[in-house]
Amino acid sequence: MEKDLHRLIRRELQDLGVTPPLNVHDLCERLSRRRGRPLFLRAAPLPKPGPSGMWAEYDTYDVILYQQETTELHQDGIILHEVGHILVAEKERAAEDSAREAETPDSTPDGDAGSVDVEGWAALMPVFGTEAVKRIAQRCSYDDGGEECAVELVATIILEWSALLASSTPPADDPALRRVEAALGDRRGWL
Numbered sequence: 001m002e003k004d005l006h007r008l009i010r011r012e013l014q015d016l017g018v019t020p021p022l023n024v025h026d027l028c029e030r031l032s033r034r035r036g037r038p039l040f041l042r043a044a045p046l047p048k049p050g051p052s053g054m055w056a057e058y059d060t061y062d063v064i065l066y067q068q069e070t071t072e073l074h075q076d077g078i079i080l081h082e083v084g085h086i087l088v089a090e091k092e093r094a095a096e097d098s099a100r101e102a103e104t105p106d107s108t109p110d111g112d113a114g115s116v117d118v119e120g121w122a123a124l125m126p127v128f129g130t131e132a133v134k135r136i137a138q139r140c141s142y143d144d145g146g147e148e149c150a151v152e153l154v155a156t157i158i159l160e161w162s163a164l165l166a167s168s169t170p171p172a173d174d175p176a177l178r179r180v181e182a183a184l185g186d187r188r189g190w191l
């Protein structure tokens with residue numbers, strides 16, 4: 001199960017064109033571009049105890065609020081957690097849309113439909129059984145049927161990937177070589 005989640009996340013990062021080193025703000029910009037709507041990141045002195053981050057979805061834009069009073073690494077984790085919520089919501093919506101299209105044969109075929117991963121994120125939400133998940137489950141603050149844990153796992157996997165790549169050799173100056181290194185690093189990071 002966790003392997004599937006790794007695979008899905010890698011596919012998402014590749015689709016977004018995210019390459020190491022990880023820059024969470026850049027990742028959000030790319031996600032915003034893909035969604036075709038602004039995504040605002042706002043640091044705020046959120047009350048403690050309480051959620052350290054929040055995603056608010058408006059009609060035409062998204063806002064991710066994150067705790068101002070913490071380390072940058074923690075902030076990255078908070079933002080990635082909320083990005084996880086957005087990705088889950090996208091997949092759920094894509095699944096709903098394709099279900100609706102299946103019911104209306106007259107509808108115009110959507111060129112992107114083939115690339116939509118319907119079996120994806122939503123299906124991975126409810127059940128996890130690995131040790132890593134248990135460790136993360138303790139950090140979940142809400143009892144909402146497992147999405148919190150899964151989303152937290154998304155953030156953790158991306159951060160672990162980035163940490164693995166950061167500890168490898170610095171990227172070469174030659175762009176072609178960089179691509180090779182990124183590909184290799186990508187593979188190593190996801191083993």
Ligand SMILES: [Zn+2]
Nearest residue numbers: 081085148151
């Ligand atoms: Zn959450």
